Amino acid sequence: MNLRVIGRILGLLVAATSAAMLLPLLVSVFAGGSDWRVLATVLAAGTGLGALAAWAFRGAAEMQIREGFVIVTLGWLAATFVGCLPFYLSGAIPTFTDAFFESMSGFTTTGATILTDIEALPRGLALWRCQIQWLGGMGIVVLSLAILPILGVGGMQLFQAEAPGPSPDRLTPRIKETAQLLWGVYCIISVAEILALLACGMDLYDALCHTFTTMATGGFSPRADSVGAFDSARIDGVITFFMFAAGVNFSLHFLAVRGRFTRGIRCYWRDAEFRTYLAVTLGATAVVMLSNWRHVGYEFLENLRFSSFQVVSILTTTGFGTADYEQWSYLAHFVLLTLMFIGGCAGSTGGGMKNVRLLLLSKHAWQELRKLLHPRAVYVVRFNRQPVGPDILTNILGFFLLLMMVTVASTMVMTALGLDLVTAFGSVAATLNNVGPGLGLVGPTDNFGHIPALGKWVLVLCMLLGRLELYTVLVLLTPELWRRT
Amino acid sequence: MNLRVIGRILGLLVAATSAAMLLPLLVSVFAGGSDWRVLATVLAAGTGLGALAAWAFRGAAEMQIREGFVIVTLGWLAATFVGCLPFYLSGAIPTFTDAFFESMSGFTTTGATILTDIEALPRGLALWRCQIQWLGGMGIVVLSLAILPILGVGGMQLFQAEAPGPSPDRLTPRIKETAQLLWGVYCIISVAEILALLACGMDLYDALCHTFTTMATGGFSPRADSVGAFDSARIDGVITFFMFAAGVNFSLHFLAVRGRFTRGIRCYWRDAEFRTYLAVTLGATAVVMLSNWRHVGYEFLENLRFSSFQVVSILTTTGFGTADYEQWSYLAHFVLLTLMFIGGCAGSTGGGMKNVRLLLLSKHAWQELRKLLHPRAVYVVRFNRQPVGPDILTNILGFFLLLMMVTVASTMVMTALGLDLVTAFGSVAATLNNVGPGLGLVGPTDNFGHIPALGKWVLVLCMLLGRLELYTVLVLLTPELWRRT
Numbered sequence: 001m002n003l004r005v006i007g008r009i010l011g012l013l014v015a016a017t018s019a020a021m022l023l024p025l026l027v028s029v030f031a032g033g034s035d036w037r038v039l040a041t042v043l044a045a046g047t048g049l050g051a052l053a054a055w056a057f058r059g060a061a062e063m064q065i066r067e068g069f070v071i072v073t074l075g076w077l078a079a080t081f082v083g084c085l086p087f088y089l090s091g092a093i094p095t096f097t098d099a100f101f102e103s104m105s106g107f108t109t110t111g112a113t114i115l116t117d118i119e120a121l122p123r124g125l126a127l128w129r130c131q132i133q134w135l136g137g138m139g140i141v142v143l144s145l146a147i148l149p150i151l152g153v154g155g156m157q158l159f160q161a162e163a164p165g166p167s168p169d170r171l172t173p174r175i176k177e178t179a180q181l182l183w184g185v186y187c188i189i190s191v192a193e194i195l196a197l198l199a200c201g202m203d204l205y206d207a208l209c210h211t212f213t214t215m216a217t218g219g220f221s222p223r224a225d226s227v228g229a230f231d232s233a234r235i236d237g238v239i240t241f242f243m244f245a246a247g248v249n250f251s252l253h254f255l256a257v258r259g260r261f262t263r264g265i266r267c268y269w270r271d272a273e274f275r276t277y278l279a280v281t282l283g284a285t286a287v288v289m290l291s292n293w294r295h296v297g298y299e300f301l302e303n304l305r306f307s308s309f310q311v312v313s314i315l316t317t318t319g320f321g322t323a324d325y326e327q328w329s330y331l332a333h334f335v336l337l338t339l340m341f342i343g344g345c346a347g348s349t350g351g352g353m354k355n356v357r358l359l360l361l362s363k364h365a366w367q368e369l370r371k372l373l374h375p376r377a378v379y380v381v382r383f384n385r386q387p388v389g390p391d392i393l394t395n396i397l398g399f400f401l402l403l404m405m406v407t408v409a410s411t412m413v414m415t416a417l418g419l420d421l422v423t424a425f426g427s428v429a430a431t432l433n434n435v436g437p438g439l440g441l442v443g444p445t446d447n448f449g450h451i452p453a454l455g456k457w458v459l460v461l462c463m464l465l466g467r468l469e470l471y472t473v474l475v476l477l478t479p480e481l482w483r484r485t
Numbered sequence: 486m487n488l489r490v491i492g493r494i495l496g497l498l499v500a501a502t503s504a505a506m507l508l509p510l511l512v513s514v515f516a517g518g519s520d521w522r523v524l525a526t527v528l529a530a531g532t533g534l535g536a537l538a539a540w541a542f543r544g545a546a547e548m549q550i551r552e553g554f555v556i557v558t559l560g561w562l563a564a565t566f567v568g569c570l571p572f573y574l575s576g577a578i579p580t581f582t583d584a585f586f587e588s589m590s591g592f593t594t595t596g597a598t599i600l601t602d603i604e605a606l607p608r609g610l611a612l613w614r615c616q617i618q619w620l621g622g623m624g625i626v627v628l629s630l631a632i633l634p635i636l637g638v639g640g641m642q643l644f645q646a647e648a649p650g651p652s653p654d655r656l657t658p659r660i661k662e663t664a665q666l667l668w669g670v671y672c673i674i675s676v677a678e679i680l681a682l683l684a685c686g687m688d689l690y691d692a693l694c695h696t697f698t699t700m701a702t703g704g705f706s707p708r709a710d711s712v713g714a715f716d717s718a719r720i721d722g723v724i725t726f727f728m729f730a731a732g733v734n735f736s737l738h739f740l741a742v743r744g745r746f747t748r749g750i751r752c753y754w755r756d757a758e759f760r761t762y763l764a765v766t767l768g769a770t771a772v773v774m775l776s777n778w779r780h781v782g783y784e785f786l787e788n789l790r791f792s793s794f795q796v797v798s799i800l801t802t803t804g805f806g807t808a809d810y811e812q813w814s815y816l817a818h819f820v821l822l823t824l825m826f827i828g829g830c831a832g833s834t835g836g837g838m839k840n841v842r843l844l845l846l847s848k849h850a851w852q853e854l855r856k857l858l859h860p861r862a863v864y865v866v867r868f869n870r871q872p873v874g875p876d877i878l879t880n881i882l883g884f885f886l887l888l889m890m891v892t893v894a895s896t897m898v899m900t901a902l903g904l905d906l907v908t909a910f911g912s913v914a915a916t917l918n919n920v921g922p923g924l925g926l927v928g929p930t931d932n933f934g935h936i937p938a939l940g941k942w943v944l945v946l947c948m949l950l951g952r953l954e955l956y957t958v959l960v961l962l963t964p965e966l967w968r969r970t
Binding site for chain 2: 069291330331362364365369370373375395396399405408412415420421474475481
């Protein structure tokens, strides 16, 4: 284990995360808030100490796959620590556990909150809370790869350890360039959303906050009523569109931006995962609309507006709310609950198990049925016309089992702390899938403040495991990782 | 598709199922019950018509794998139909839907009931209700293979289509002999339990009924308070022991019976699935005892008695109750809920996903973690020292996905019928895993009587899918099965 290279990269990550506080600091100063002191202090101390560590371990660049896993896991913990300091030191969140929970919920784009009065946060801190979701959405390690002059060697390890989905695409042979392109596309679409929200009459501050958390499919909002506070069909439509876009593989956006218009559109359609994602979205919206037409009695356009917003918000694991969907039917609730587990596309900022896994598993299950009739025939699962090897299928199988084991173990701890079954399971499912709102006492109109401290730390671990898709964190438990070579 | 051979075997199955009503008929006559007429009628008509069909299609013996799936699925439906007639025709269960539900719950050893007053059933019918669980436990098709002079050719197809677990063992080269040995062992252990229960002071009728449903891990009881009605530590102990034994692979019992005593014991220990099953039982009992020690305040022996009984009852998906475990802690509830999904061993009468699948998946998940560090190394999962090929792992993967899809689709229908999420999910999970009692409004102290008729048919399908482990039924949906060759 090369500890010097780990120290160097963690230093750079801390410095970069702290430097990102410049925007909330400016907002705080501009708004005349009391929170500028704490933001300035953390910004200066974090950037300084991080840079110092990076300088002390300068020259260390040799890295193997094992260091990659350690760096990404510790990197996310370090960023979360830095991110929670403004909340904790300002007293806006009185306990360290709660501040760390909120920060982890931000970076992992979960969107679960322990705050009871969100609008009491000063403007600078409220913006920072949304901004950490944006940073975590595309990935802080990928961001560092894009902007910091480090390591040509270990980049791919870091990239793979953080990127969501079973097989991340390399858009270009050089990983630094891939990271830059992804972040570039992310920024371009974010600017487009800001402009669209401004055009709908939102002010700049709200547009900035909601764009950050839409594009990250995070779901934090500086408003207590979430997006419902604006009560505008146009704003709902814009946010629905951008949530959907944030749930698409950003490699597709890159290809579409690069191609001409018609060729660009075709890029999406040619991708089997995108077609699955679109079909799930449209199918679920249709079922929810039918249910709401019978049970709630919305008019058609109103129904379309609320139903599509909620379906996309939950499917992409964003977690914004407009209508009070707790009043909808049991069928609608169950559809939304199922969507949580499906999530967005691989290579998007959405959580869940990802559409590509669902698609590959469905094709595989169908082949297994056919195999029963012709046991000696060879069936091949294809994805975008390429054959998918048994390696990827067994990898997904391992992923599922680990997901189940973590779910069961975590839920067991939560019940041992005295939570009822629905709340215990709901809180674990909502954090492990990076959704945000759960079930029972952590439902969409409740918050996580009342969970015992130990339970909050279990959920913090769930959020991290979910965002890094289990393997990257759990591999730290294998003795081989720590053995000398 | 060879319709003649299908007709012939279905005829034999109907005849065999009807003939099995001789025992409840004798009990009814002996007890002077009013139900002897209906039992005698169904016995005579069913045996006669079934034998007639078998005679009409005599000589048909050629069978391929596709006929196997059709025969097993239709055979279970036919047996369920015959089994429900005494309940329906006697008026003991007034609607056909309810009678069919109760019969399917019996044959699949689920143990879910629509009866509100179990003790109102006449003695003959109550015994028949328990006896169909015993018939379904080891498998009606396997029984037919053992006792009826049919088909040397297609036997293996039928056996595999009905036998639980990813890879059924052939104890002998001839499938008829294997079926006879399995049923022989099943009968021997059943007789041992009857004698043990009589020695504890139970009367013959109760001993017979409870042995039928213990050995089948079914859980029906002629008593409203289930096994709790006897309030005897010795009876609880005997039933705990035999439930545990019924959850073990019957091939192991066969090997143990054949070997001498010390060699017999070693047969169990050498089997990795048995060790997993034992570890799960002991671990879960320890956790539940700890929880009950803190929360309920049982004495040690009382705690051991109630906790081990409930753990084994739920793990083997039997579903008997003694203590009112709804009063236990959330932790104990969650442990019991998790056990439902694990179930017994492959080749046992227990439901659930089976310990062997859990074991193979855990080993595989661990290998996947190690593979991350050494991507080019080859890791092999072993079971009882034999390497397990990727075929079996991908088969399990397909099984899981189908299980999830069926769960989601069925729960969605149940919510559309107006059931709340917990009841909808609980009823589907309890029937699909062949457990019996569910959650919410179908919990251990409730029954399934209030579910809408359409919902009952969905659950009937879930029970059948669960008992035949999905593939055998779902393969009927592939167009290839129905194509002419």
